[in-house]
Amino acid sequence: GGVINFLFHDFWAAANVSQQKVHATRLHCAVCVVKFSFHFRCRTVVKKRLVKLVVNFLFYFRTDEEEPIGALLLEQCRVEREDSQTFSIAFLDEAERKYLFECDSEEQCGEWVDSIIKASYEFMRKNLIFYRTEIHRLTGKDPLEQYGISDETRFQVSNGLQLMPRDTSSL
Amino acid sequence: MKLHEKILTHYLSCTSPVDKEGYLYKKKERNATYQRRWCVLKANLLFYQERPGDRHLLGVIVLERCAVRRAESDAQFAFSLVFGPGLKTYRFAAVDRQTQESWVKALLSASHCYLSLLVRDLGRQYEEAKQQKGSGESRSSISPLKPSTYSFLFTAQGPTTAAVVREGRSNSDSTVLQAPPKPTKVVAKKSPKLWHRRNAYVTPLNGPAPLYGEWPLVGFDPLEDFRKLHDYYGQEVKKAREEWLRSRQTEEERSDEDLIDLG
Numbered sequence: 463g464g465v466i467n468f469l470f471h472d473f474w475a476a477a478n479v480s481q482q483k484v485h486a487t488r489l490h491c492a493v494c495v496v497k498f499s500f501h502f503r504c505r506t507v508v509k510k511r512l513v514k515l516v517v518n519f520l521f522y523f524r525t526d527e528e529e530p531i532g533a534l535l536l537e538q539c540r541v542e543r544e545d546s547q548t549f550s551i552a553f554l555d556e557a558e559r560k561y562l563f564e565c566d567s568e569e570q571c572g573e574w575v576d577s578i579i580k581a582s583y584e585f586m587r588k589n590l591i592f593y594r595t596e597i598h599r600l601t602g603k604d605p606l607e608q609y610g611i612s613d614e615t616r617f618q619v620s621n622g623l624q625l626m627p628r629d630t631s632s633l
Numbered sequence: 634m635k636l637h638e639k640i641l642t643h644y645l646s647c648t649s650p651v652d653k654e655g656y657l658y659k660k661k662e663r664n665a666t667y668q669r670r671w672c673v674l675k676a677n678l679l680f681y682q683e684r685p686g687d688r689h690l691l692g693v694i695v696l697e698r699c700a701v702r703r704a705e706s707d708a709q710f711a712f713s714l715v716f717g718p719g720l721k722t723y724r725f726a727a728v729d730r731q732t733q734e735s736w737v738k739a740l741l742s743a744s745h746c747y748l749s750l751l752v753r754d755l756g757r758q759y760e761e762a763k764q765q766k767g768s769g770e771s772r773s774s775i776s777p778l779k780p781s782t783y784s785f786l787f788t789a790q791g792p793t794t795a796a797v798v799r800e801g802r803s804n805s806d807s808t809v810l811q812a813p814p815k816p817t818k819v820v821a822k823k824s825p826k827l828w829h830r831r832n833a834y835v836t837p838l839n840g841p842a843p844l845y846g847e848w849p850l851v852g853f854d855p856l857e858d859f860r861k862l863h864d865y866y867g868q869e870v871k872k873a874r875e876e877w878l879r880s881r882q883t884e885e886e887r888s889d890e891d892l893i894d895l896g
Contacts, residue, residue, distance in 0.1 A: 586748050
């Protein structure tokens with residue numbers, strides 16, 4: 463839809479991550495050129511793309527362009543190592559479609575798989591909850607108290623099998 | 634630029650936590666009117682639609698590098714997301730003070746960067762706490778995870794994740810997350826076993842991220858820490874609070890008119 467694209471463009475402009483330099487924006491950015499392919503119903507289209515990881519989005523560009531062609535939200539996805547230099551991302555809603563990324567080296571491939579997994583907001587949230595619980599267990603203190611954010615719904619501990627309580631106070 | 638909408642709508646409707654949802658009025662800049670929108674805050678994303686459960690997504694705002702400001706100049710209980718000079722400002726209005734406060738608070742802590750720093754900080758505290766506790770504490774009943782043995786599903790919480798096999802553990806008990814096994818590197822070593830098995834690399838449900846030092850931090854300022862960010866946000870909150878107090882005084886002086894155009 464046109465509206466989403468427009469909104470996202472502002473985010474991209476605000477992020478403004480250049481190839482040469484990462485601004486002191488606390489945005490984690492990794493860049494690499496990959497062969498980027500879409501597997502769709504036995505058809506494979508392979509393109510060479512510049513790929514940038516910014517927070518929990520994977521942007522992809524034509525190698526000589528500054529504006530991204532597209533972006534993938536890295537949530538609810540499965541990242542897999544396909545072979546020594548290739549990894550894939552599959553989204554849970556599109557079982558048929560897999561995005562393949564062919565890197566230049568094993569090491570680069572490994573770094574990307576690692577980075578993409580860690581980029582997920584939900585992954586980070588789980589870790590936060592884990593650390594919070596463990597620190598409390600080890601020290602008797604809730605580490606979020608010192609920041610005054612103990613009550614924030616987004617950081618609540620759950621038993622992992624339940625949904626977090628939804629804040630519907632505004633309904 | 635194509636933002637894959639299906640991925641977004643899927644994420645919106647999946648079982649991962651909703652951080653806040655409700656109706657808000659969103660200002661349409663073109664004609665300066667407010668339209669009621671169903672807004673859902675999930676992670677660092679603010680989705681909005683006409684109604685809850687709508688197939689069609691009207692838009693999503695990525696909450697990175699934006700300031701959240703109370704702004705009462707053109708509507709009561711208004712707030713805005715300010716991305717900076719030359720970039721768009723998104724304006725919203727709530728129906729009452731409580732709702733406004735609640736949304737502002739939720740949006741202030743929504744960014745990926747914020748969480749990232751918080752996790753780093755807590756990770757550090759965790760390691761310190763473990764060391765202080767000493768290695769005497771017996772956790773040897775839990776063996777380290779071996780990536781080649783597991784097939785993890787990289788999703789948010791859900792009944793399926795309970796099926797993840799763990800040596801000597803059960804997931805069905807306790808509200809407190811259990812102690813982790815010794816963390817192993819997620820990054821593939823040179824072992825050929827890993828590739829040929831085509832395993833998905835994911836996080837164990839109850840495990841920590843790999844050790845602090847292993848997080849790839851390209852371009853990250855190592856001196857920046859959460860405390861600084863917290864102080865910065867503390868200033869924002871303080872400023873916002875002062876604005877609110879000031880506006881409370883003027884609110885009483887304000888006449889009783891409908892400031893939101895629902896036409």
